[in-house]
Amino acid sequence: MDFAGNTANSKKSGRSTRNKKQFNRVGHNLQFYKIPPTGEISLQEFEEYAIDRLKVLKAVEVAGIRLMKGSNEYTQKLQDELKKTSLGHDLIRIDKKEDKDFRQKDLVSHFILRLAYCRSEELRRWFMQQELELFRFRFLREGSDSRDEFLRENCLNYEPISDDLKTELDAELRAAAGNKSGVVDTIEYFKVPFTEVFDLVSKRKVYLEDGYAYVSRDDMISIVITHYRSHLSHSLAVTTRALPHLEEDGRLLPMLCGLSKRYLGQDFNAKKSNVGEITADMIEMLSKKSFPLCMQQLHQSLRQNHHLRHGGRQQYGLFLKGIGVSLEEAMRFWRTEFCKAMDVDKFDKQYSYNIRHNYGKEGKRTNYTPYSCMKIITTNPPGPGDFHGCPFKHMEVDMLAQKLRGQHISKDNVEKITKCVKTGHYQIACAQYFEATHNIRNPEDSASININHPNGYFLDSYKLLNGPKEGTKPVPNTPKVIKVKVEGTGTPSSQTNKQSDLNDMDDDDLIASMETDM
Amino acid sequence: MPGEEKEHVYDAASLPDLLPIYYKRLFPYGPYFKWLNYGGVPKNYFCNREFSFTLKDDVYIRYQSFSDQQELEKEIQKRCPYKIDIGAVFTHRPKDHKTVKPAAFQAQEKELVFDIDMTDYDDVRFCCSGADICPKCWPLMQIAIKIVNRALREDFGFKHLFWVYSGRRGIHCWVCDETARKLSQTGRSAIAEYLSVVKGGENQTKKVALESPIHPSIRKAIEIIEERFVSYAADKQDFLGDEEKQKKVMAMCTEEGFKDMWERKDVFNRFDSSNKRWQALCKKSEETLESQKYLKEEIMLQYVYPRLDVNVSKGVNHLLKSPFCVHPKTGRVCVPIDPDNIDSFDPFKVPTISAIIEELNTTESKDEDGKKIKDYKKTSLAGSMAVFEKFLISLENSWKGKKLEESDKKMEF
Numbered sequence: 001m002d003f004a005g006n007t008a009n010s011k012k013s014g015r016s017t018r019n020k021k022q023f024n025r026v027g028h029n030l031q032f033y034k035i036p037p038t039g040e041i042s043l044q045e046f047e048e049y050a051i052d053r054l055k056v057l058k059a060v061e062v063a064g065i066r067l068m069k070g071s072n073e074y075t076q077k078l079q080d081e082l083k084k085t086s087l088g089h090d091l092i093r094i095d096k097k098e099d100k101d102f103r104q105k106d107l108v109s110h111f112i113l114r115l116a117y118c119r120s121e122e123l124r125r126w127f128m129q130q131e132l133e134l135f136r137f138r139f140l141r142e143g144s145d146s147r148d149e150f151l152r153e154n155c156l157n158y159e160p161i162s163d164d165l166k167t168e169l170d171a172e173l174r175a176a177a178g179n180k181s182g183v184v185d186t187i188e189y190f191k192v193p194f195t196e197v198f199d200l201v202s203k204r205k206v207y208l209e210d211g212y213a214y215v216s217r218d219d220m221i222s223i224v225i226t227h228y229r230s231h232l233s234h235s236l237a238v239t240t241r242a243l244p245h246l247e248e249d250g251r252l253l254p255m256l257c258g259l260s261k262r263y264l265g266q267d268f269n270a271k272k273s274n275v276g277e278i279t280a281d282m283i284e285m286l287s288k289k290s291f292p293l294c295m296q297q298l299h300q301s302l303r304q305n306h307h308l309r310h311g312g313r314q315q316y317g318l319f320l321k322g323i324g325v326s327l328e329e330a331m332r333f334w335r336t337e338f339c340k341a342m343d344v345d346k347f348d349k350q351y352s353y354n355i356r357h358n359y360g361k362e363g364k365r366t367n368y369t370p371y372s373c374m375k376i377i378t379t380n381p382p383g384p385g386d387f388h389g390c391p392f393k394h395m396e397v398d399m400l401a402q403k404l405r406g407q408h409i410s411k412d413n414v415e416k417i418t419k420c421v422k423t424g425h426y427q428i429a430c431a432q433y434f435e436a437t438h439n440i441r442n443p444e445d446s447a448s449i450n451i452n453h454p455n456g457y458f459l460d461s462y463k464l465l466n467g468p469k470e471g472t473k474p475v476p477n478t479p480k481v482i483k484v485k486v487e488g489t490g491t492p493s494s495q496t497n498k499q500s501d502l503n504d505m506d507d508d509d510l511i512a513s514m515e516t517d518m
Numbered sequence: 519m520p521g522e523e524k525e526h527v528y529d530a531a532s533l534p535d536l537l538p539i540y541y542k543r544l545f546p547y548g549p550y551f552k553w554l555n556y557g558g559v560p561k562n563y564f565c566n567r568e569f570s571f572t573l574k575d576d577v578y579i580r581y582q583s584f585s586d587q588q589e590l591e592k593e594i595q596k597r598c599p600y601k602i603d604i605g606a607v608f609t610h611r612p613k614d615h616k617t618v619k620p621a622a623f624q625a626q627e628k629e630l631v632f633d634i635d636m637t638d639y640d641d642v643r644f645c646c647s648g649a650d651i652c653p654k655c656w657p658l659m660q661i662a663i664k665i666v667n668r669a670l671r672e673d674f675g676f677k678h679l680f681w682v683y684s685g686r687r688g689i690h691c692w693v694c695d696e697t698a699r700k701l702s703q704t705g706r707s708a709i710a711e712y713l714s715v716v717k718g719g720e721n722q723t724k725k726v727a728l729e730s731p732i733h734p735s736i737r738k739a740i741e742i743i744e745e746r747f748v749s750y751a752a753d754k755q756d757f758l759g760d761e762e763k764q765k766k767v768m769a770m771c772t773e774e775g776f777k778d779m780w781e782r783k784d785v786f787n788r789f790d791s792s793n794k795r796w797q798a799l800c801k802k803s804e805e806t807l808e809s810q811k812y813l814k815e816e817i818m819l820q821y822v823y824p825r826l827d828v829n830v831s832k833g834v835n836h837l838l839k840s841p842f843c844v845h846p847k848t849g850r851v852c853v854p855i856d857p858d859n860i861d862s863f864d865p866f867k868v869p870t871i872s873a874i875i876e877e878l879n880t881t882e883s884k885d886e887d888g889k890k891i892k893d894y895k896k897t898s899l900a901g902s903m904a905v906f907e908k909f910l911i912s913l914e915n916s917w918k919g920k921k922l923e924e925s926d927k928k929m930e931f
Contacts, residue, residue, distance in 0.1 A: 175731045194674060195697065195705060202708035204733050211675025211697070230702060241621040301720070349576055382719025384638050384825060395721035 028150050029093075029103075030138055032228055033235075037108045043251060046112060050259050052087040053109035057130035059085060064133060065374075068424045078137060091138060115246070116259040118239040122369065123260050128232055129378075135228055139221055147220070156223055160188040161214070169207065173214060176207035180218070188217045197222040198229075278324045280333035286323075290461035292454045293391045293403075293433060294376065295319050301387040306341035311380055312388040313351075315371055317358050322370035322455040327359040372453045373427050392417075392426040392433075409436045427451050438464055528849030528870040534574065536871045537598040537844065543893040544874060545594065545842055549906055551587040553680075553694075554604075557917030559924075560627075568605030568612040568625075570837055571597055580605075581612040600846045603837035607699075625835035629680075630698035630706055632713075633830040633838065634662045635688035642821045644755050644763065649687050649847075651865065657750040659689050660860045662824035665739045666691060667857040669713060673735055678913050681855040683865055685845025689855065690838060694913060696920075703832055710831040715739070715823045723769045726819045728812040736819075743818050751821055752792035758799075759792055767799075770817050773809050841906075844871045853902035854909065869898040 041049070059081035067074040082088030087109065090102045110131070117127035139147065151157045166173070166189055173189065174181040194213045200206040200222045207214045215222065246252055278286065287299040298316040302308050308316065313334075320330055334355055338347045353362055360367035373390065382389040391400060397418055404414045413436040420429035430451040434440075438461060440449070451457050555564045569582040569590075584590040594602070606625035608615070615623045636655060640647045645654040663681055670676045670693060678694040701709070715736065718725040728736070751757040758764050764786050771777045780786075785802070789795045803813045810816075830836055843852045849870035855863050869877075874897040881896045894903055 172734045175734045175737065178729060178731070178733075181731060195701075198704050198708035202711035204712050204735065207734060208673040208712075209675075210672065226704075229704060233702070233704070244621075297721075380829070381717065382721075383828070384641055384716070384719070384725070386719035387721070389719055389721075391721065394719055396718075396723060399721055399723070 028146070028153055030135070030142070030150055031107070032154065032231055033107060033110045033114075034231065036111055037104065041108065043255075046252075047255060047259075049105060049109040050112045050116065050255075052085065052105070053113050054259065055085040056082060056088040056091065056134065057113070057127070059088060060130045060133050060137070061126075065425075065427055069133070075137075091134070092141060113259070114236060114239055115243070115252075116256040118236045118243065119257075119260060122372075122375070124233075124236050126374070128229065128236070131232065132225060132229055136221060136225055139224060151220065151224070154224075154227070156227065158190040158192055160217075161191050165191075169209075169214060172207045172209075173216075176205070176214075177216070178205060180216075183218075184216075190215050190217070190220065192223060196226055198226050276324065277326065278320075278329070280325070280329045280336065283320065283325070283333060286458075286462075289465060290458050292430060292451070292457040294389065295454055295458075297391055298387055302337055306337055306339075309386055309388075311382060311386050313354065314358070315376060315388040317355060318368055318370040319454050319458075321358060321368075323458050327356065327361065330355055330359070370453070370455050373430070373451060376454070377426055390426055390430075392421050392429040397421055404433070404436075407437070409433075430457070434461065528872050530847060530849065532872060533600070533844070533846060533849070534598075536875055537600070538595070539875050539878075540844060540871050541595050541598055543878065544897070544899065546892075546894055546903060546906070547587055547591050547594075549903070549910055550842065551590065552910055553906075553913065556694075557914065557921070559917045559920050560607075563607055563627075565611055566608050566626075568608060568837070569840075570603040570605060571599035572601035572603075573597060573599055581615050583612040585611075600844075602840040602843050604840045605837045606835045627699045628834050628836075630676075630693040630701055630709065631831060631836070631838045632666060632691040632693075632710075633684075633688065633827045634659065634666075634690075634824055635684075635827060637687065638825040638827065642757075644757070644759075651687050653866070654754045656865060657746060657754065658822060659865075660863075661743060661746055661750070661822050663689065663691075663855065663857050663860050664742050665824050666713060666826075668738060668742065669735055672738075673712075674709065678909070678916065679857065680841070680909050681857050682841045682852050683850075683855055683863070683868055684839060685843065685850045685852045685868075686848050690841075690852075692838075692841075696916070701834075703834055706834070707828070707832045710826055710828045713824070714826055714828060715819050716825050723766075724772070724816070724820070726770075726816045726823070728816055728819075730811055732812070732815070739823060740815050740818065743822055747818050747822065748793055748796065751818075752796050756792045757821065758786060758795040764795070767817055770820060771803075771807075771810065771813055773807055773813075776803065776807055776810075851899065851902070853899070854905040856905045856908070869902075874899055 060078065063074055063078040063081055067077055079092060082092050087105060091106065113127060117123040139150070142150070148157070170184070174184050177184055191212050192215055194201055194208055194211055197206060197213045197215055197219070200213065200215065200219055201208070206219065206222075246256075283299070284303075287296055291299065295316060298308060298312050301312070302316070317330065317334070320333070325333065331352065334351065335344070335347055338351060356362045358368050376388075377390045377393050380388075382394055391403075395403070400421065401414050401418050404417060405411075409417075413432065417429045417432050417436070420426075420432060427450075431449045434449055434451060434457060449460065551564070554567060558564075565583060565585045567583060568580070569584070570578065570580040571582060572578050582593065584593060605612070606628040609622065609624045609626055610618050636643075636651050636658065637648055639655065639658055643655040643658065645652050667679060667681070670679055670691075676693050676695045676698055680692040680694055682690045682692070684690055712735070716725045732740070756763075758767060768777055768780065771780075780799075780802075785798060786795045789798055800814045803810075807813055830838060839852065841852050841854060844850070845852065849872055850865075850868045851871065851874070853868055874894075877897040878893060894900065
């Protein structure tokens with residue numbers, strides 16, 4: 001089953017020959033967006049559609065950050081948020097009235113954002129995450145007949161296993177069903193290759209035997225999501241490769257670049273620092289006053305162990321770059337610390353390449369961007385020996401509370417923070433930590449604090465403590481309102497990003513691999 | 519066996535002199551090529567494969583590729599790499615990658631690989647740390663092989679697993695089934711996550727949390743661990759030997775009442791060995807624990823369950839050190855391990871490059887009739903080669919079947 005190749009034409013969505021707007025897909029409300037739209041739309045519509053869908057995806061993101069996915073509160077919240085947007089309102093309707101205009105809008109807006117969000121790994125990840133979640137949400141709202149119909153239409157229907165086989169596997173199915181083991185008796189099971197249900201496999205929520213997964217009817221959504229994910233991921237890669245052709249069109253590219261910047265806000269990869277040059281000697285002092293907890297922790301463990309493992313060096317090193325530590329100063333900083341435990345020669349051989357690489361001076365010369373909270377929370381969780389990650393997510397609650405008390409944070413505040421942590425609101429916990437450490441009591445101020453990037457945390461803190469410096473840009477960190485930021489589109493970093501990231505592994509991983517076992 | 523009477527001391531300074539001989543006479547090019555060529559069934563599989571070399575003084579060159587076995591032999595002998603890494607099969611010949619548009623040059627397939635490294639167990643082994651290993655901690659790797667090997671075969675249905683000693687402190691597994699080679703990054707991540715049980719960094723003391731009911735795959739892992747846990751953790755590591763170690767184990771307990779009672783009554787000190795202390799803890803916790811159903815299992819898993827380097831497995835394009843390299847620091851050859859015979863594999867008896875070259879010199883003068891015998895078969899590499907060939911025979915059958923299938927012009931799914 002290969003969905004390859006059929007999106008190469010997607011670049012035409014904005015400017016193909018004049019046809020009457022026609023979208024002949026009847027059938028299901030939901031679709032995998034396999035066939036790119038044809039027809040013509042005005043530039044204005046192009047932008048409108050894109051912004052409408054962006055609002056929808058933003059709503060999906062916000063609900064996911066605030067609440068535990070899958071909980072009732074989450075479902076309710078997401079529904080409310082979606083209803084507030086014009087496209088979202090339509091997207092979650094489940095009546096089968098065939099509304100061609102709406103389907104067209106769904107299709108076209110999806111493809112426009114595909115164009116806008118295919119250009120870097122970070123953008124692709126964000127887009128896929130939100131689109132997949134939106135799809136899951138919509139799919140689960142459909143009735144069981146409608147779901148079956150969808151599976152049939154997309155050739156994903158399987159035969160249930162026989163009762164005999166089910167009885168034979170009863171113990172295993174129950175053990176793999178987790179807290180849903182009570183319903184094993186009443187529900188049908190399907191035998192599918194494990195490659196069809198990667199999300200169940202990765203969560204170990206399914207029984208596997210000899211390459212086959214035994215999936216309950218309730219979990220069939222996983223098959224759908226796996227297919228959609230692989231299709232979307234492939235299509236985005238194809239679209240990226242087709243993108244250079246678009247550059248001929250002077251109208252679309254700036255618009256697409258503008259669109260993709262909207263969710264990220266600032267990427268903190270600025271050439272010029274926001275607060276002026278930071279030298280190696282200033283880091284220690286700043287770490288105490290203005291670093292978010294995740295970076296404090298990396299700083300402390302670096303000072304203590306005179307070493308950080310790869311994940312930590314990346315997270316911390318790029319953060320430092322983002323706050324305005326130059327390559328020379330960064331080199332000085334890391335060398336001073338590492339060489340307390342190893343000789344200079346070893347440092348130069350094994351680690352300096354890595355640092356220059358992060359500044360875009362080696363390998364593919366990509367100017368790497370500091371990690372956002374989302375990236376820190378959702379990817380590359382710390383393993384044994386690691387200190388990176390988000391302390392609100394990756395630190396044991398008791399240990400976190402102890403650490404906070406050690407920083408003289410009041411008992412009330414510690415409780416407030418740990419409460420957020422326990423309900424999965426890591427970024428809100430971080431915002432409360434910010435408030436507690438910056439003595440913010442005015443409720444009006446606190447409403448404006450929204451942490452979604454460690455470098456944003458730093459800037460906010462720095463400005464608060466030192467007063468805003470002239471010429472610094474305001475940090476856009478209000479997620480509910482999408483601000484349009486007008487920025488040059490041809491910065492060196494955005495250009496290098498374009499060609500990179502296509503391979504699963506960039507030089508970054510390579511360095512990590514080189515380090516092992518030498 | 520020649521050379522057994524005296525212990526060979528490997529001297530890293532001799533490596534530049536030894537490598538040319540090793541690559542000239544001992545490196546098993548034939549079987550190695552046979553493996554990576556996969557019977558020629560997937561077209562251009564070998565010549566689109568990336569190799570990378572680490573030369574003397576850490577000079578690192580990527581994107582090497584070879585059109586056939588002869589070219590591979592020639593280049594390796596010319597360069598005498600300190601380390602060879604195997605990468606992905608690309609859309610084009612990697613050595614031509616600069617002539618192709620970057621976006622068109624894509625990694626397409628690679629074996630699914632696993633890397634298990636002893637350094638990741640530093641918080642739960644008390645004999646050595648970092649790159650060092652000893653007979654007291656090596657059982658961790660034996661248990662890791664048993665558990666991962668079982669899961670890959672029985673759960674995922676993979677058949678062609680190639681286990682290799684990394685030459686120093688860890689092991690690698692190459693899953694060579696066609697399904698595995700074609701896996702996307704998402705698929706690789708999913709399998710690696712499925713196999714990861716110990717989670718959390720330095721800020722997480724309790725790294726295993728089991729939910730009820732226990733998943734069948736974890737249940738089977740626990741059974742494997744149970745066979746070896748006492749012998750490893752209690753006898754070899756003495757993991758409840760002193761107060762500090764005991765505190766560490768008890769930190770796994772989340773039921774404060776139980777923990778308090780245990781400390782107040784000073785239960786551990788009523789027994790004189792780790793084994794007895796462990797038995798006491800198991801017994802008492804099973805009887806009295808209310809909120810934490812699986813304390814015993816969680817402790818066992820945290821102490822010995824395999825710790826995979828997930829990042830190595832995830833990427834299609836991640837390079838991994840090739841089997842039959844020589845580890846520059848230890849001089850040991852990265853030899854295959856037979857997963858059905860892990861107890862007979864002793865990392866400290868893995869031949870070093872200096873030892874096998876010496877063997878070559880001594881045996882040569884003795885036998886003159888066996889001209890046809892490959893050089894490596896005259897040395898203590900022979901045992902390892904037998905393991906490799908056993909793996910190859912079963913792999914070969916898979917593409918023989920495939921060739922038949924293709925001649926039947928069967929449609930692919």
